[in-house]
Amino acid sequence: MDQVFDVVIIGGGVVGCSQVFTLSRHGYKCLLLEKEAHLVSMASSGNSGMLHTGFDAPLDSVELSCILKCQQQILPTLSSLGLPYSKIGATMVAWNTQQKEKLHQVMHRAKEDACEISLSQLYQREPHLACGATGALWIPSEAVIDPWLTPISFAHHAKTLGAKVSTSTMVQSCEQDSPGIWRICTNRGVFCGQVVINSAGLYGDVVDKLAGVQKFRIMPRMGQYLVYGSETKSLINSSILPIPTDKTKGVIVFKSVYNNVIIGPTQEETEQRTIPFGLSQQVVNTLLNHGHVTVPSLGSYPVITTYSGTRPATETKDYHVVPHTDRNWLTLGGIRSTGLSSCLGVADMVAKIMKDRFCLEPTNSPNMHLPKVDIFFTNQGTAMLGSQEYTVTHPITYTGKFDKKVCANL
Known part of the structure; x- marks a missing residue:
């Protein structure tokens, strides 16, 4: 050139x-x-x-x-661009005394970004959440986008x-x-x-x-996800966060901008820089258990797809x-x-x-x-922006826009 x-x-x-x-x-x-x-x-x-x-x-x-x-x-x-987003907010939930103590540390660091809510407020906001929570923070500015x-x-x-x-x-x-x-x-x-x-x-x-x-x-770090159909959208009203660790935010139960409930990501060190295809049954079972323990009603719905991502950690x-x-x-x-x-x-x-x-x-x-x-x-898994065609490469977009039942990993 x-x-x-x-x-x-x-x-x-x-x-x-x-x-x-x-x-x-x-x-x-x-x-x-x-x-x-x-x-x-x-x-x-x-x-x-x-x-x-x-x-x-x-x-x-x-x-x-x-x-x-x-x-x-x-x-x-x-x-301005006319793109979808949902300012859904996030709820960080503690499930034992030790986690509740860490909740206050998170709130201190988050300052005005988070506030503590009572257990009655928690279950009013999230009625499908499992019983047994010991404390919660409300983080209103968290959002989801395409x-x-x-x-x-x-x-x-x-x-x-x-x-x-x-x-x-x-x-x-x-x-x-x-x-x-x-x-x-x-x-x-x-x-x-x-x-x-x-x-x-x-x-x-x-x-x-x-x-x-x-x-x-x-130092690649792999995360894996389960995706449910949009009929699960009423089961959560915000992203349900665990207590974060030094390395990860942990496994989250959240809704995409297209109302698909998603569980993930995991965190796994890997040597592989490419995006893996498919999840092992062990990982699927781990994520299913996390979802069912957090929001028990998810057990009544099928997973419609899974996907993985690899983060460029150092x-x-x-x-x-x-x-x-x-x-x-x-x-x-x-x-x-x-x-x-x-x-x-x-x-x-x-x-x-x-x-x-x-x-x-x-x-x-x-x-x-x-x-x-x-x-x-x-209908071909692409999107026209103006007169230009682009192939959809992200499972969240693909699932939300095309396949409501079974979506192959992309």
Whole structure:
């Protein structure tokens, strides 16, 4: 390609799509490269679709800062684009004395994001919840969105502003010419840009190594889910959270934006970076038991599908947002299960880094207008956004929009 882009973004998941969306609106001439045939195909195709408030994120972390920034703007952005969301709230439930003590620790950290409710209030809010709870917190700002349509709409809007998106494009090498222009060699040719953003998710450490700047190692963490039909929607009125641990929020019983009750995710360390197909019977039984113990009425309904996701965890809890100013290379690594909750906050941070650290001015004028997206879901498992067709890659969207009975893993 003979043109030089202001920014080349490697990786077309939630984080990459958010970058091209925000930077294009600021006027940067952007190119997004994705190695898979479709956007939102790897880690981002297996998340929960939940927007978390950051109540359990490390204090003073990049993660928490990005979640809080995203919280301020994502729902208004979804409204402007005409995308679905439900501010369902979350209820964190303690089931014994020890968990109740930890509940107060969570409330202290969450500050104004959570408030304690009485057991009578708990069972008024959640009448189908199992008996025996010892305490509960109400977290009103937790929400659910469409985890596929949101990033796809971000990328689609960027394209209307002139951004280029190239799928089935595997990055093979990264070289910087003496004038400071990056040459990104791929299986589909060479692409050039002034600044490169690595948002390659599960392969973030691999891409950083191509540029000679690797500072972290991906340690994949798998999460698995069960999905019920939308006839279960009346069984819960909010997302039912367990007490979080240092490593995970735990297994949640929640509703998708399409009213499918979902149980998950598990947390399993793995060496596998690809998305696994199918759940073992042991995992299914574990999740079924959690659902039935938490909301006993779920036992009367069949599971209509299962799915898995693999998170790009690293050896540290916080995100790796590392601008290599001497190289014009920006690493966005280790953005794990909260990537959807923080995506626009990360993008805002990146836009600031472009000017303050890389001194990169946009080629075009800013365009902050957000017209509603014209969306039509076809019968072939695709969606038309305007005149462009996109393949649905997330089971939550697929199940909610297409298959009400039995949905194959995607």
